[in-house]
Amino acid sequence: MKGRGSLSGWVGFAVDAGLGVGFAAALAFQAYRIADSWGGAYWQFGCVAGAVMCGLALVRRRGRLWAAIAGLAVAAVAIVVARLAGLPSEPGPAMALGLSVLVGSAVRVLPAWRAGAVAAGGGAVVAGGLLAAFVFSTGSVVAVLNGAAWLAALVAGLGPRLLAARRRAMADRVRRNERLVLARELHDVVAHHITSIVLQAQAGQLLARKQPHTAEGSLADIEAAGSDALAATRRVVGLLRDATENSNDNDKTHSAEQLGELVKRFDGHGLVVRLSLPDGESGWPPEVARTLYRVVQESLTNISRHAPNARHVTVTVTVARDQDAVRVQVVDDAPPGVTPYPHRGGYGLIGMRERVEALGGTLSVGPRRGAGWSVLATLPIATAASVSGRR
Known part of the structure; x- marks a missing residue:
């Protein structure tokens, strides 16, 4: 940091030294031209x-x-005095150069309203010089040069200012996208694994009262779920520390086998979950497989947490006839009036919709006719493949 500050100081010194040389040259040129054309001490x-x-x-x-x-x-003041005293037109070349540096510097770094006021003041000075030149019919060329210097100052100030604003906007957008990705990952990991632990703990309590000899197996299941939660949390924390180090984990494709394991975690804890998959290997892009997995995970987690009266859940994955999209539907038989997707206080549905729409897909969530809820996500394969390629 100290070296960077020293370098910046040397750059500023070099710029000012160059400006000093330019100012001296402009003053000498101005004095020579006026003495040559006007004579005397004008x-x-x-x-x-x-x-x-x-x-x-x-x-x-x-x-x-x-x-x-x-x-x-x-x-x-120079414009007024020059006109009243019959002196050469002002601002002269040296003054115009110095004023353009002041205006450009102010426009570049000052707050918007102050920068605008300085720019307007420079425009007023230029307009005053033009008006005086046309009224007295002298120095019109100098007035035009002053206008050009003012415009150059605006360009020199606005260019870096707009570029810096664009960079800040891009950085803010990148940070926001990163926060959204991490928020979704944290929600998926924490909500899913903790829900699994809670369900197994509840089932273990029931078994401990009715069949004490089976309690050891329930505790082992809870320990395994806790270990999975810890490992998943470490992966997400790794994303915060070094994205490149964990890029392979992040890009890992969730296979049909992993989807089956996910369903088994919920099956048997008060729910009967059935999974239907298309025949053959999927071969879907990683983004499609990952998003499909997260949709099923979030749906089952919400049913377990918010629809305790649901008894049967069906997860169906199909491929469109033209092989251009994958559809996943999760339906349950929760009684009417029970929604596994609370309208307030939760981010699961928001994260799920963001994941699906990021691939150009659609998400439909709502009650079924009669009883239960349905989650239907359609994921276009071609769009997702292009997204994976850009990554």
């Missing part, structure tokens, strides 16, 4: 005013707003 006022403006430009970093205001005031 060059003195313009050079003094230009030197003051250039000095303000060199110390602008100490207070960009006040330096710009002082520069605008010097330019306005």
